[in-house]
Amino acid sequence: MKTIQGPAIFLAQFAANQPPYNSLDGMARWAAGHGYAGIQIPSWDQRLFDLERAAGSAAYCDEVRGIAAQSGLAITELSTHLQGQLVASHPAFDALLDGFAPARLAGDAKAKAAWAVEQLRCAAMASRNLGLKAHATFSGALAWPFFYPWPQRPAGLIDEAFRELAARWLPLLRAFDEAGVDLCFELHPGEDLHDGATFERFLAAVDDHPRASILYDPSHMVLQQMDYLAFLDLYHERVRAFHVKDAEFRPNGRAGVYGGYQDWVDRPGRFRSLGDGQIDFRQVFSKLAQYDYPGWAVVEWECAIKHPEAGAAEGARFVREHIVRVTDRAFDDFAGGAIDAATNRKILGIDG
Numbered sequence: 001m002k003t004i005q006g007p008a009i010f011l012a013q014f015a016a017n018q019p020p021y022n023s024l025d026g027m028a029r030w031a032a033g034h035g036y037a038g039i040q041i042p043s044w045d046q047r048l049f050d051l052e053r054a055a056g057s058a059a060y061c062d063e064v065r066g067i068a069a070q071s072g073l074a075i076t077e078l079s080t081h082l083q084g085q086l087v088a089s090h091p092a093f094d095a096l097l098d099g100f101a102p103a104r105l106a107g108d109a110k111a112k113a114a115w116a117v118e119q120l121r122c123a124a125m126a127s128r129n130l131g132l133k134a135h136a137t138f139s140g141a142l143a144w145p146f147f148y149p150w151p152q153r154p155a156g157l158i159d160e161a162f163r164e165l166a167a168r169w170l171p172l173l174r175a176f177d178e179a180g181v182d183l184c185f186e187l188h189p190g191e192d193l194h195d196g197a198t199f200e201r202f203l204a205a206v207d208d209h210p211r212a213s214i215l216y217d218p219s220h221m222v223l224q225q226m227d228y229l230a231f232l233d234l235y236h237e238r239v240r241a242f243h244v245k246d247a248e249f250r251p252n253g254r255a256g257v258y259g260g261y262q263d264w265v266d267r268p269g270r271f272r273s274l275g276d277g278q279i280d281f282r283q284v285f286s287k288l289a290q291y292d293y294p295g296w297a298v299v300e301w302e303c304a305i306k307h308p309e310a311g312a313a314e315g316a317r318f319v320r321e322h323i324v325r326v327t328d329r330a331f332d333d334f335a336g337g338a339i340d341a342a343t344n345r346k347i348l349g350i351d352g
Contacts, residue, residue: 043079078130091109139169169202222248273311
C-alpha cells in the first residue's frame with residue numbers, strides 16, 4: 001500500500017489580479033504559508049503559467065519547478081478543465097463557452113474546438129517536460145442537454161454522441177500515452193463523462209485505452225446521489241487524480257437533485273468547505289490507501305458560504321489529518337512464526 005501524497009491545492013479558484021494571487025511565485029509562497037506541499041496549476045491562466053512555452057521548452061519547465069521548489073512545493077498536475085470542455089461541446093453552449101478560449105475565436109465553435117485540441121497536445125508535452133504522471137481535464141459534452149430521457153430521445157442518439165466523443169479524444173489519449181502521462185477526466189455534471197456508467201461507455205468506445213483515467217471528486221457524486229465509496233471499489237484501478245472537496249445534499253419540499261434553477265447557496269445540493277459537508281473522508285482516504293492510489297490529495301475549494309482564505313487554511317490541516325500513513329507490517333505479526341512449505345503441508349495433513 002502507498003501513503004497518499006499531500007496536502008496540495010488547486011490554484012484556479014484563488015488566482016486574481018492582485019498579489020500574491022497574480023503570479024506563480026506569489027501563489028506558491030501563499031500555498032506554502034497555508035501548509036501545502038503541492039500545487040495543481042490551471043494551464044489556461046497565463047498570469048501563472050505559459051502552457052505553449054512549457055510544451056516546447058524544458059528550460060522553462062525547470063524554471064517553473066524551481067519556483068515551486070523555492071517554497072518547498074511540488075507540482076502535482078496541470079489542469080485543462082476549460083480547454084477540455086471545448087473539445088466536445090453541444091451548440092447550445094457555444095456562447096457560454098466563448099470565455100474559455102481566446103477572444104479572437106468567439107462565435108466560432110469549430111475554431112474553439114481545434115484550439116482546445118492543440119492545447120491538450122501541449123498539455124501532454126508540458127506534463128512530460130515537468131516530469132508529471134497525471135493530468136486533470138473535463139471531457140466536454142455533446143449529449144448533456146439530453147441527460148434526462150424526456151422529450152424522448154431518438155434511438156441511437158447517445159451511441160452516436162459517444163462515438164464522436166471517442167473519435168475526438170482517442171488521438172489525445174495517444175498523445176498522452178506517448179508522453180507517459182495518465183489523462184484524468186473529472187466526472188462532473190455538465191460533462192458527458194459524469195458517473196461510472198458514462199465512463200464505462202467511454203472506455204468501451206476508446207477500446208479500454210490504458211491512459212483513460214479518472215479524477216475522483218466525491219462532491220459531484222454526492223450531488224448526483226451516488227455511492228461515492230462503492231465507486232472506489234468499482235473503479236479504483238482507473239483513479240489517478242483526486243480532488244478533495246466537500247458537499248452536502250439536503251432535499252426539501254421545493255427542490256432536489258436538479259436544484260430548481262436556484263443559486264448555489266439555495267440549492268439542496270451544494271459544495272462546502274472541507275469538514276462542513278457530509279462526505280465521509282475518513283473512509284475515502286482509507287479506501288484510496290487500501291487500493292494503492294498513487295497520486296496526490298488536492299484541495300479544490302468551492303463553497304457558497306465560507307471565505308476562500310478560511311477554506312484554504314482549513315483545507316491543508318484537514319487533508320493532513322486524513323492522510324493514512326499505511327502500515328508496513330500486519331497487526332498480528334507478533335503471533336506468527338517461521339513457516340515453510342513442508343510445515344504447511346503437515347498442518348493440512350497432506351504429507352504422504
